[in-house]
Amino acid sequence: PTAVMGGFNEEFLALPRDVLISVMKKHQRYFPIQRVGATLQGQSGNVSGKVSSQSSVSSDPGGSPLLPHFIAIRNGDDIHIDTVREGNEHVLGARFADANFFVREDVKLKLEEYRPKLSSLTFHTKLGSMLDKSDRMLKLGAEIGAMLGYKDAALVKNYARAIYLSKADLVTQMVTEMTSLQGIIGGEYALRSGEPAEVAKAIAEQYQTVPQTKEGLVLALSDRLDSLVGLFAAGLAPTGAKDPFGLRRAAIGLVQPIIEHGVKFDLVQAIKLSAKLQPIPVSDETQKQILDFITGRLSVVLKDSGYKHDVVEAVLAEQSANPAAAAWAVKQLQAWVSREDWSTILPGYARCVRITRDQKESFNVNEKLFVETEEKALFKAVQENVKEQPVTVNEFLEIVVKLIPSINAFFDKVLVMAEDQKVKENRLGLLQRIAALSKGIADLSGLEGF
Numbered sequence: 001p002t003a004v005m006g007g008f009n010e011e012f013l014a015l016p017r018d019v020l021i022s023v024m025k026k027h028q029r030y031f032p033i034q035r036v037g038a039t040l041q042g043q044s045g046n047v048s049g050k051v052s053s054q055s056s057v058s059s060d061p062g063g064s065p066l067l068p069h070f071i072a073i074r075n076g077d078d079i080h081i082d083t084v085r086e087g088n089e090h091v092l093g094a095r096f097a098d099a100n101f102f103v104r105e106d107v108k109l110k111l112e113e114y115r116p117k118l119s120s121l122t123f124h125t126k127l128g129s130m131l132d133k134s135d136r137m138l139k140l141g142a143e144i145g146a147m148l149g150y151k152d153a154a155l156v157k158n159y160a161r162a163i164y165l166s167k168a169d170l171v172t173q174m175v176t177e178m179t180s181l182q183g184i185i186g187g188e189y190a191l192r193s194g195e196p197a198e199v200a201k202a203i204a205e206q207y208q209t210v211p212q213t214k215e216g217l218v219l220a221l222s223d224r225l226d227s228l229v230g231l232f233a234a235g236l237a238p239t240g241a242k243d244p245f246g247l248r249r250a251a252i253g254l255v256q257p258i259i260e261h262g263v264k265f266d267l268v269q270a271i272k273l274s275a276k277l278q279p280i281p282v283s284d285e286t287q288k289q290i291l292d293f294i295t296g297r298l299s300v301v302l303k304d305s306g307y308k309h310d311v312v313e314a315v316l317a318e319q320s321a322n323p324a325a326a327a328w329a330v331k332q333l334q335a336w337v338s339r340e341d342w343s344t345i346l347p348g349y350a351r352c353v354r355i356t357r358d359q360k361e362s363f364n365v366n367e368k369l370f371v372e373t374e375e376k377a378l379f380k381a382v383q384e385n386v387k388e389q390p391v392t393v394n395e396f397l398e399i400v401v402k403l404i405p406s407i408n409a410f411f412d413k414v415l416v417m418a419e420d421q422k423v424k425e426n427r428l429g430l431l432q433r434i435a436a437l438s439k440g441i442a443d444l445s446g447l448e449g450f
Contacts, residue, residue, distance in 0.1 A: 031071040102173040110193040141222040162202035251297035317443035332393035363429030
């Protein structure tokens with residue numbers, strides 16, 4: 001193979017940077033070239049043939065602008081290389097001319113003016129048009145923003161506007177020609193339409209796995225949740241290796257940003273809110289299937305991050321509905337199971353769980369019914385160390401560590417299943433209180449060595 005460098009008309013640098021790159025990389029299989037050490041913030045453009053000073057939302061901040069050159073690879077030697085170069089330059093020039101025409105035509109309308117045309121674009125026959133989806137996203141976005149605790153008036157206004165305009169670029173000529181540019185072109189056109197930079201940025205990053213801005217986060221969550229809930233309700237859940245609507249990717253795109261942004265988010269509530277907005281019924285059973293599906297993707301994300309399988313499953317058994325909290329709990333629990341003294345912590349707590357988990361009744365504890373010194377000591381230790389229900393793995397296991405000596409002494413000296421029914425139930429009640437400390441945090445019974 002032989003590399004050949006070609007060039008193109010500098011006027012095309014006025015096109016959005018991602019348009020140029022997309023044409024070169026995806027359509028022509030060329031290598032774009034950008035200037036090393038330049039101080040400008042990426043390529044931006046207008047349609048007048050002059051390079052704009054305004055930075056494109058799709059640009060890499062701090063990145064060098066593109067140069068009017070490219071590198072193509074020829075499968076052969078360098079014989080007649082000039083002819084090969086000219087041929088590639090001619091093809092690329094025609095491609096750029098088409099793109100320039102599409103952009104020039106598109107910007108004759110403001111981005112907002114394209115939105116009504118979404119009614120002609122079907123999302124799914126059972127779920128309506130892309131305009132219907134966009135309207136659902138707008139309503140859901142208001143709920144999601146509130147769930148995330150986003151109360152700043154400017155932020156609320158910006159993410160609502162971003163959601164409103166988010167799908168408008170789907171009916172532009174540029175995106176119709178190059179679907180990979182959806183969102184990116186929307187961000188470009190939003191800026192050219194005079195929309196705030198925050199709105200344009202959110203639109204541009206809506207298809208990224210993890211949007212960086214709060215506006216982009218609300219937009220992405222609204223979009224992905226609407227797709228998951230609606231398509232599951234329409235009977236289009238992935239089966240085996242088949243996932244034509246990319247719902248596995250959507251589920252990962254739901255949990256990953258929540259984890260990265262570290263925000264509290266109740267998936268059960270969010271699914272329920274989205275279900276109410278769908279044009280078709282979403283049964284409780286379907287909502288549970290959606291949650292289980294998302295939990296499965298959350299499990300994959302956490303395991304791929306290097307956490308142990310049993311640690312991930314232990315946490316998700318108790319708090320799968322809150323991805324960021326689950327991720328934090330997994331991190332804490334992995335640190336605990338890696339401790340040298342873990343083998344002295346888990347067995348004692350495990351004995352409390354194993355002896356009580358088959359009990360169908362919860363028993364009250366009456367201090368007056370304690371007989372043995374060791375059970376009185378354990379009760380005292382619980383009273384002193386458990387002031388309220390722990391909410392994190394660290395809080396829970398720090399309590400357990402303090403109880404372990406008393407737990408071990410209790411099991412060494414006390415017969416739990418006493419002949420006296422009241423004494424037996426009282427002892428079981430005490431152990432149930434200890435076993436219940438992990439409720440809502442993690443199910444340690446699945447851990448290695450339990």
